[in-house]
C-alpha cells in the first residue's frame with residue numbers, strides 16, 4: 128500500500144535524523160532536554176534564552192549569559208572582581224579544586240557583581256553562578272555581595288541579585304556561615320536608605336543563601352519550576368523517611384505558600400525588572 | 409590527662425545530661441517568666457524565651473532548648489526549631505527593643521529542622537529575617553553557645569554584640585556527620601571532619617568569630633554548673649556594663665562592623 132510505503136520512508140527519514148542528531152550530540156552541538164527528552168540544537172536553545180522551545184524548561188544559566196540577558200549591552204562594569212577565594216580551614220584539596228574550576232569555567236568565583244543599565248535604568252546587579260562549586264557562598268561570594276550592596280547604598284541605586292546556590296560553602300567552615308550574617312546585615316543599610324532590592328530566585332536556591340539575602344528582597348521573583356528551599360529535598364526525605372510530593376519546594380509551591388511575589392519567565396525577566404525599577408523611581 | 413580532641417568536644421556538647429538553656433536561665437537570672445508563641449502559627453518548644461531579671465535589671469532571654477530525658481527531648485524536637493520558633497524569638501527580641509531590655513540568647517541546636525512543614529512555612533525566610541532584624545536591634549545582645557551550634561539554625565539567634573562559647577561547645581557550619589557526608593562522601597568520617605571543620609571554641613576565638621571562651625570543669629559543664637554560671641555571670645555583667653555606655657547608634661554600628669570585618 129502507498130500509505131505503508133510513505134510511512135516506511137518517513138520512519139527511515141526519522142531514523143536518519145535521529146542518528147544524525149545522536150552523532151552531533153557526541154560532538155556537542157545538540158543537547159537533550161531532561162524534561163521533555165526532545166533533542167535540541169544548542170544554538171537554537173541559546174537563542175531562546177536557554178529555555179526549551181518544546182516544553183518551556185528553563186535551563187541553568189552561567190553568570191556570563193545571565194548578565195548578557197539582563198544588562199544593556201556594554202553597560203556592565205564589574206565590582207569586586209579582585210576579591211578571590213580564601214582557604215581559612217586550610218582544607219585539603221580546596222584551592223586545587225578552585226584553580227581547576229577557574230580554568231574550566233573561566234570565572235573567578237560563584238558570583239559576578241557590577242553596575243549596569245537595565246533598559247536604561249541604572250542598577251547594581253549581582254549574578255551567582257552554579258557552575259562554580261554549586262554557587263556556594265564562601266568568603267569571596269559573601270564579600271562580593273556585601274560590596275555590591277554597599278555600592279548600591281553609596282550610589283543610591285536599586286539592587287538586583289540573581290540567586291543560584293547550594294548554600295554556604297562547606298570548605299570554608301564557619302567563615303562561610305558568617306557570610307549569611309554579613310550580607311543580611313548589609314541589607315539593613317539599603318533598607319534604611321529606602322532603596323529597592325529585587326531578589327530573583329533561580330534553580331536551585333537552597334541552604335544558607337535562601338536563609339539570608341535571597342529571602343530578604345523587597346520584591347522576590349522566581350523563574351518557573353526552580354527548586355527553592357532551606358533544606359535540600361534529600362535531607363528532608365531522609366529526615367521524615369518518606370518521598371516528597373511532586374512539585375515540593377518548586378517556585379509554584381513557594382508562590383502558593385506566600386514566599387515569593389511572582390514567577391517570571393525568562394523572556395519577560397528583563398522588562399519586569401526594568402518596570403519594577405521605574406515604579407520605584 | 410589526654411588531649412581533648414574536637415570529636416571529644418562534639419560528644420561532650422551533645423551529652424544528654426549537659427546543662428541546657430533552661431538550666432542556664434534558672435542559674436543566671438531571677439523572676440523568669442516564660443512567654444509563648446509566634447502569634448502566627450504556634451508555639452515551638454525547641455525555642456524557649458521570656459523575661460527575667462539579671463542582677464535586678466529586666467532582660468529578655470531566648471534559648472534553643474533540648475530535652476534532658478528522651479521523652480522531653482522528643483517534645484523539644486531535639487532542639488531543632490521550626491520557623492515559628494525563630495519567629496517567636498524575633499517577636500520577643502522586638503519586644504525587648506521596645507522596652508529597652510538587653511537580650512541574652514543561648515545556642516544549642518543540631519540545626520534548623522529539615523521537615524516538610526518547616527519548608528512550607530518558610531524556614532529559610534524565618535532565619536534570614538532574624539539575621540536581618542538582629543543586625544539592627546537597638547538593645548545590647550549577648551549570644552552564648554552552650555552546646556551544639558549547628559548551621560544557620562544556630563546563627564538565627566546568634567547575631568549579637570558579644571558572642572561567647574563554653575569551652576566544650578561546638579559552633580559549626582553543619583554537623584560533623586553532614587560535613588563528612590558532603591565532603592568525604594562518607595558520614596562515618598565524622599570524627600575526622602570534626603577536627604577539619606575547625607569548630608571548637610579555641611578555633612573560633614582564633615578566627616575572631618567569638619569574643620570569649622568560658623572555662624568548663626573537667627568532664628564538662630554538668631560536673632560543676634555553679635562554676636560555669638559564676639564565670640558566665642561575671643562576663644555578662646561586664647559586657648552589659650560596657651555596652652550600656654554606647655548610644656543606640658554606636659551599638660548598631662559596632663555590631664555591623666563586627667560582622668563586616670570578622671569574615
Ligand SMILES: [Zn+2]
Pocket residue numbers: 160161162163164165179180181182183184
Ligand atoms: Zn523540553
